[in-house]
Amino acid sequence: xxxxxxxxxxxxxxxxxxxxxxxxxxxxxxxxxxxxxxxxxxxxxxxxxxxxxxxxxxxxxxxxxxxxxxxxxxxxxxxxxxxxxxxxxxxxxxxxxxxxxxxxxxxxxxxxxxxxxxxxxxxxxxxxxxxxxxxxxxxxxxxxxxxxxxxxxxxxxxxxxxxxxxxxxxxxxxxxxxxxxxxxxxxxxxxxxxxxxxxxxxxx
Amino acid sequence: xxxxxxxxxxxxxxxxxxxxxxxxxxxxxxxxxxxxxxxxxxxxxxxxxxxxxxxxxxxxxxxxxxxxxxxxxxxxxxxxxxxxxxxxxxxxxxxxxxxxxxxxxxxxxxxxxxxxxxxxxxxxxxxxxxxxxxxxxxxxxxxxxxxxxxxxxxxxxxxxxxxxxxxxxxxxxxxxxxxxxxxxxxxxxxxxxxxxxxxxxxxxxxxxxxxxxxxxxxxxxxxxxxxxxxxxxxxxxxxxxxxxxxxxxxxxxxxxxxxxxxxxxxxxxxxxxxxxxxxxxxxxxxxxxxxxxxxxxxxxxxxxxxxxxxxxxxxxxxxxxxxxxxxxxx
Numbered sequence: 118x119x120x121x122x123x124x125x126x127x128x129x130x131x132x133x134x135x136x137x138x139x140x141x142x143x144x145x146x147x148x149x150x151x152x153x154x155x156x157x158x159x160x161x162x163x164x165x166x167x168x169x170x171x172x173x174x175x176x177x178x179x180x181x182x183x184x185x186x187x188x189x190x191x192x193x194x195x196x197x198x199x200x201x202x203x204x205x206x207x208x209x210x211x212x213x214x215x216x217x218x219x220x221x222x223x224x225x226x227x228x229x230x231x232x233x234x235x236x237x238x239x240x241x242x243x244x245x246x247x248x249x250x251x252x253x254x255x256x257x258x259x260x261x262x263x264x265x266x267x268x269x270x271x272x273x274x275x276x277x278x279x280x281x282x283x284x285x286x287x288x289x290x291x292x293x294x295x296x297x298x299x300x301x302x303x304x305x306x307x308x309x310x311x312x313x314x315x316x317x318x319x320x321x
Numbered sequence: 322x323x324x325x326x327x328x329x330x331x332x333x334x335x336x337x338x339x340x341x342x343x344x345x346x347x348x349x350x351x352x353x354x355x356x357x358x359x360x361x362x363x364x365x366x367x368x369x370x371x372x373x374x375x376x377x378x379x380x381x382x383x384x385x386x387x388x389x390x391x392x393x394x395x396x397x398x399x400x401x402x403x404x405x406x407x408x409x410x411x412x413x414x415x416x417x418x419x420x421x422x423x424x425x426x427x428x429x430x431x432x433x434x435x436x437x438x439x440x441x442x443x444x445x446x447x448x449x450x451x452x453x454x455x456x457x458x459x460x461x462x463x464x465x466x467x468x469x470x471x472x473x474x475x476x477x478x479x480x481x482x483x484x485x486x487x488x489x490x491x492x493x494x495x496x497x498x499x500x501x502x503x504x505x506x507x508x509x510x511x512x513x514x515x516x517x518x519x520x521x522x523x524x525x526x527x528x529x530x531x532x533x534x535x536x537x538x539x540x541x542x543x544x545x546x547x548x549x550x551x552x553x554x555x556x557x558x559x560x561x562x563x564x565x566x567x568x569x570x571x572x573x574x575x576x577x578x579x580x581x582x583x584x585x586x587x588x589x590x591x592x593x594x595x596x597x598x599x600x601x602x603x604x605x606x607x608x609x610x611x612x613x614x615x616x617x618x619x620x621x622x623x624x625x626x627x628x629x630x631x632x633x634x635x636x637x638x639x640x641x642x643x644x645x646x647x648x649x650x651x
Binding site: 171174177 | 356359360361362363364367368614615617618619
């Protein structure tokens with residue numbers, strides 16, 4: 118394969134170079150340019166477009182507290198700690214990868230070895246004042262234990278809200294009611310993603 | 322006895338005109354937000370009251386209860402008086418504007434004009450021009466760069482468009498031979514064919530452009546253009562002082578709409594089956610809509626473009642129009 122064709126970055130066959138319209142030299146040419154611009158009616162095209170949109174009345178407003186947008190699975194909001202579907206135990210094995218990869222150093226975890234000589238996560242907290250919601254923790258987690266949820270309304274009275282282990286871990290009653298949703302995986306598409314696929318608008 | 326009746330009638334009319342124009346001005350802010358929103362595929366104010374109708378009341382309460390900030394280093398007496406000048410001159414101008422045809426209530430004929438002076442048009446234009454002192458003094462006294470630039474632009478604008486509006490209105494005045502708006506209205510009695518817009522189309526266009534400049538509406542809103550000079554002359558103002566500027570602006574909008582309707586669009590004469598008062602309301606509403614429509618669609622011009630278009634294009638056209646009108650009349 119020949120790379121020479123790619124190395125010339127400046128000229129590509131499809132490009133149209135626009136040098137700008139020629140400068141009028143004489144005053145007669147300047148007058149012609151002025152009158153053609155003045156009579157072109159572009160101003161009225163603008164007026165028509167906004168009036169058309171008003172008549173069409175295709176309103177895009179989402180009236181937020183009453184209506185909410187559905188968040189896609191890729192949305193990275195407040196984290197959740199999930200449980201194993203089979204046993205209801207916490208999925209987190211205390212490997213500490215999320216703590217290591219966290220680029221804003223906001224994840225802290227404490228572990229100990231319990232009586233069955235398995236690793237037990239005693240404390241797990243995320244400082245949401247520092248978290249930049251990059252998603253590395255969810256990406257690196259080998260057990261799909263820490264994931265991003267889709268609740269974006271996290272105004273609270275305390276800094277520590279949402280960030281402790283008991284806040285993020287799926288509560289047992291909710292788990293037993295089969296309400297824990299599986300995380301489809303980092304970077305998963307929404308179910309109706311095919312609907313939104315469009316051709317690239319080449320006309321632009 | 323007659324004197325007393327005249328005084329009482331004038332005072333009542335003045336109060337009614339003031340209240341109605343101020344209320345319409347406040348309502349125009351709501352309509353403006355709604356129409357701009359619809360043209361931009363938004364909904365506009367929706368939460369306060371049905372379809373956001375009570376937003377007006379909310380805004381009023383907010384403006385009245387806000388802290389009245391007078392910054393350090395401002396020239397306080399001028400800073401305080403400038404918004405009053407802006408709105409008072411706008412309301413003074415409506416004194417000579419006839420809104421409706423005269424009508425009779427309980428055997429008493431009412432002329433819906435506060436004072437039919439024989440130089441009515443001159444008075445209105447003069448009072449509206451005095452309104453430019455509001456932005457100018459506000460800009461000079463605010464001790465703020467952006468306000469100063471806004472004030473300077475106000476002077477530029479006044480010097481540019483005032484010539485055009487004066488000269489463009491001269492041709493209709495020559496045809497009618499009177500400065501009274503009632504005479505102008507009576508000149509166009511007898512249907513759409515008698516409207517002055519057909520005889521003076523150029524003067525109509527020029528006066529409309531000058532009207533946009535006079536009310537600081539969008540293609541010429543350079544004295545308070547956010548992207549360039551924050552808020553222009555109004556940068557340092559808050560609360561009701563700020564509100565007074567905008568009441569003045571909307572009152573000016575209504576005045577200009579009424580003026581255009583009376584001088585060029587047949588005034589309050591009946592059209593076919595539509596009675597004159599309704600026709601007048603329709604015309605004024607359409608003009609207010611045009612102001613908002615243009616604001617949604619068009620970008621604004623630079624100060625040098627405004628001066629260029631006023632002095633090099635519009636003023637010669639207005640002079641030519643006056644000349645041709647004079648030749649035709651002679």
